[in-house]
Amino acid sequence: MNSGQYDFAVIGAGVVGCAIARELSRYDCQTILIESRSDLGDGASKGNSAVLSTGADTPFGSLECRLVARGHARYFAEAPSLGLPILAIGSLTVAWNSDQLAMLTSMHADAVAAGFGDGEIVGPDFIYAKTPRLARGAVAAIWDPHEAIVDPFSTPLAYALDAVENDVEFRHSSPVTGAFRNSGIWHLETPAGNIRTGTVINCGGLWADKVDSLGGFSDFSSRPRRGQFIVYDKSARSLLDVVIKPVPTPSYRGVLVTPTVFGNVLVGPTAEDIDDPDDWRTTHEGLAALREAALRILPELGAHEVTATYCGVRPGTDRAEYRIIPRPDASWVSVAGIRSTGLSGALGIAEHVVALASGFGSHLARKSREPRPIRVPSLCSLDPRPWERTATPARADLEIVCHCEGTTLGQIESAFASPIPPRSLKALKRRTRATFGRCQGFYCGARVRMLLDEALAGRTA
Template identity: 45%
Template sequence: MLPATAPTLSPPGETFDVAVIGAGVVGCAVVRRLALAGAKVVLIEKGSDILSGASKANSAILHTGFDAPPGSLELDLIKAGRAEYLAIAGSLGLSLVKTGALVCAWNDIEAEKLEAIAAQGRANGIAALELLSGHAARATMPGLSERLVAALEVADEHIIDPWTAPLAYLTQGAKLGARLLRHAELTEGRYDGTWHLSTTAGELRARAVVNTAGLYGDIVDARLGFTPEFEIRPRKGQFVVLDKAAAAHVPRIVLPVPTEITKGVVVCPTAFGNVLVGPTAEEQDDRVRATVEKATLEALLARGAEIVPALAGLPVTAVYAGLRPASESKAYRVFCRPESRAVTLGGIRSTGLSAALGLAQHALRLIEGFGLGLAPVETSPPVCLPNLTETLPRDWQQPDHGEIVCHCELVTKREIEAALASEVPPGDFGGLRRRTRAGMGRCQGFYCNARLAEITRGHLAEPLAVEGAAS
């Protein structure tokens, strides 16, 4: 089991094959792929839990790549990542909610762009595309506004649980011996044939490094002694999560006709039975704070109701904002430095969840050129994480489920205790929420926080605060 608190660093003389810096979805996928390749891997994370940066907030869409730049590395890695996700979903207990998507045109100018989007999608190798009239599109989703002019159906765009997938990747890596160092911000790296890495948790050595630091990718490159070849420009996205009653009106992903800057505001179901409206695309300098603004959230609600009128007035369960690690270029910023045995996977924006496994494959191919002499494992250990989605049975539906701690999301005490005893236990309340859904419902933990604090006492590196919670 990988403890929630930062463990003692390697004993004198121990050297890892690869150090991966940054425990977002890409870092977790890279650790899994390297561990399966036989590498001795350590994952360095500055936060108290995995997914504590950009990866914790996204729209949870498993993309096809239909609108990715033609001929790009991003397109190749989205397709490779999606294919591997579908191949391993059954063995790792990963979710797939088959919704399909509609790229919706709300005026004649947007409608004229749909044919070009469809042509690009077909050139990208995506066959399941169909141009629909507004009437035909509404037949597949009756809740859409009658203002709809036309739509492009993308049958294979689907929804997944965005947090269980990277947890499953890292869990399989942990079963193969990978280590996780939390509260271990990289402060400096020096290469002399071996990497000597200084972190806030201590010193360690590795034969190679992979930078998957997301919002800090350019800073980590600089701390490793490289002249950064890209610049992270944080892009904030605000989201509104509507109550579960909204799900009856939004069975499919509703995408806008994209602009040069953003894919735009999406209305889509979630794997957890809610409806998501967002994100915005707001440039900012701050890499840490992603605030929510009332006026922006009201605008998102209004836009959601324009698209699906029945959403007007429905209760809001939660609001949140995330930061995407955008850069000065729309392209992924991938760099390989064989002379220093270093790989950088930077500028991975909104498609990172879909491309993560593809990025991990690509990183391994680059690292194989470093001559580390890795030998793939003969068998991969089984991993099957608990289902958190509304599409399959959950623990509360079992006759022996025991105490239900979070009544909004129907989370059992047994699920919470299993998460605390798992190979990669949560390090803070956010991590517990992402592993169990506890505290994510209508009351946002108001009624269950005290009980959660009691159950998790002594387990979290950052204990759960219960001020203001009802007992």
């Protein structure tokens, strides 16, 4: 068993940190995943568009492009066995005028040259057959059949549960406040004591520069970028069954309109450079711009209610590229600058980072036995509801608590019984969708709060 010393400490349980921890769980080594907050996936990973990119919209030839393409392929191969839904609805990158058409044509030529040959240029007939409610005036589009929508909250959870099931230790609420290296061993200071590890993998996301500075490294500085989103009511889902993307500019990929796996329609993001990575505010201007874009692209959205607004902050740095820096002498890998492609790239990044870290010294051998499997419950609106899954559902699977999202008491109870249970309302929302829906807790907010308070009291008692 663990002698109090780890071979790897992964700092930061965002989607990338969780994927790396899962990757390491396939090897004969002791790994700990350390998270400063009470829940995983609570930073950059929680506020994205949930579109799984193929890599065709990343800079060709870059590390990001390679790892996103690899991450996309692995997601399709591995996510289903984790219980994660994938809706491969495809995307249309739409040109609305001749300038955009020219850009679209050159984008497509570049993509083909870079090996992304599956996208094809299509005309209005194809576009409007695919998405009849799109605003008139589309000139042409790139149709990419491989882009998919996924569950951004269950994805890091599934990776972490898989890692924990396969002997990785997960420690939440443990901010790393200092780091020093003594006789080849890193000592990471946390409020609950020092964690000793051979190698550190910094997946600090928005705070990766701060974590690096604890180790004495300062190769980059953070340039967080805020993106606001609007989520439309499920009544709007029938308007759209494809991801609609604009022709990007060099600095901004633009506002996309997409269905979500939960059955809503999502519009966003904005792109605002901010100084403070903790500045998670939506703004009048941002929401107004999104609403304007939404109605311009899909005019009928105007007749539908808004269910939620949120923002995410993307972990950019002073360069528009991934900053994955192996430091063999220091046994430290910085995994930073993952920008907006963490969800898509995570499994590719994990493979790449573990390959880098395994070259640091001692040989890293794959475990001889097969990994133990885990599954997360699907929260996809198209999948059977708990009461539909068997002929004789359990009582708790028949009791709906959150009516907007159809969350049952059974789902809430099994979230609390999980090896990584929710410790806050937002964590419970991400696992079960309770109170995430159109009424935002008007009906069930009080009861969900009560269930949460009881579960938390039971855990500390």
